[in-house]
Amino acid sequence: AQTVTQSQPEMSVQEAETVTLSCTYDTSESNYYLFWYKQPPSRQMILVIRQEAYKQQNATENRFSVNFQKAAKSFSLKISDSQLGDTAMYFCAFWSGTYKYIFGTGTRLKVLA
Amino acid sequence: GAVVSQHPSWVICKSGTSVKIECRSLDFQATTMFWYRQFPKQSLMLMATSNEGSKATYEQGVEKDKFLINHASLTLSTLTVTSAHPEDSSFYICSAKMGDYQPQHFGDGTRLSIL
Numbered sequence: 001a002q003t004v005t006q007s008q009p010e011m012s013v014q015e016a017e018t019v020t021l022s023c024t025y026d027t028s029e030s031n032y033y034l035f036w037y038k039q040p041p042s043r044q045m046i047l048v049i050r051q052e053a054y055k056q057q058n059a060t061e062n063r064f065s066v067n068f069q070k071a072a073k074s075f076s077l078k079i080s081d082s083q084l085g086d087t088a089m090y091f092c093a094f095w096s097g098t099y100k101y102i103f104g105t106g107t108r109l110k111v112l113a
Numbered sequence: 114g115a116v117v118s119q120h121p122s123w124v125i126c127k128s129g130t131s132v133k134i135e136c137r138s139l140d141f142q143a144t145t146m147f148w149y150r151q152f153p154k155q156s157l158m159l160m161a162t163s164n165e166g167s168k169a170t171y172e173q174g175v176e177k178d179k180f181l182i183n184h185a186s187l188t189l190s191t192l193t194v195t196s197a198h199p200e201d202s203s204f205y206i207c208s209a210k211m212g213d214y215q216p217q218h219f220g221d222g223t224r225l226s227i228l
Contacts, residue, residue, distance in 0.1 A: 033216065043204060045157075045219035091156060097214045100147070103156045 002027045004094050006104035013082045014112050020067075021077045021107045023092030029053075033095045034068070034075045039106075040088040048090070051075065082111045114140050117209050119220030127228055128199060134192045134223045136207030142187035143209035147217060148180070151204040163190050197227045 003026045013019035025034070036048040051059045051068050058066050063080045079086055092104040116139040126132055136146055145164050149157040161177075163169040163184035171177045179201075181193040190209070194201050204224050208217040 035216070037219075042221075043151075043206075043224075044221050045206060045208075047216075050216070095216070100159050100162065101217060105156050108154075 002029070002094050002096065002102045004092055004102050004104040006090075006092055006107050008107045009105070010108045010110070012110040012112055013079075015082055015084060017082055018078060018080045019082055019109065021079075021090050021092075021109065023075045023077070023104055025073050025075065025092075025094045025102075027073070027094065027096070029096050032097060034066075035093040035095065035101070036064070036066070036075075036077045037091045037093060038086075038088045039091065040085075045091075049077065079109075084111050084113060087111045115211075115218040116140055117143075117207065117218045117220040119207050119223055121223060122221060123224045123226075125226045125228065126197065129196055132194045132197055132225060134194075134205055134207070134225075136190045136192070136209065136220050138188045138209045138218070141209075141211050143190075144187065144212050145210050146184055146190035147208045147210075148182060148190075148192050149206045149208070151206060151222075153204075157206060160192075194225065197225070199227045201225065202227045 005024045032053045034051045038046045038048045049059050049061045049064050065078045067076045089106045091106045094102040118137045120135045148160045151157050160175045161169045161171045163182050165184050165187050169182035184190040206222040208219045210217045
């Protein structure tokens, strides 16, 4: 069975600084998808970034980038130039391409002014 | 594109009443819709998966008679919490996808409070 682990329940970062959120997963699949979702206080689930396992190149979206280490089954999210609006819960999710997503327990990120 | 609308966003009702939550895919046809429940400061817990025109598949531990799911069309799924009680108070989120190997798109959620 697939599992997703986010080992950092809470983190904080100063505005304009860089922070990295960690995520590890376990699977026997060779091809799959990994996601980072942001859930601000409004509780919308906002897709931040997506990575396909067959792609070696790390995904980037503006200030958000990932460090995808397939052999180590690691998928960390780096947020550069942190902004107050980045304050939210961040969930890592695994998807084999069929059936359901497997979510991590989340990391609560607080950006400090 | 790929917008999912969920309604209502917040509902408060008395214990014993039934509450219906709608999930609509506005600009695509959703072959599969998902219903999640989220407790405060916790992750999303999948309740059930519904495919258009067929019965929903419930996750272990979810009462199908309590949480009725109907996916009558390719753009609408409903979740009815029957005879709701205070312990059913929670945040419910739906998601929808267009087909196999397509990612899920999430609605904005419904905050349900049972008095």
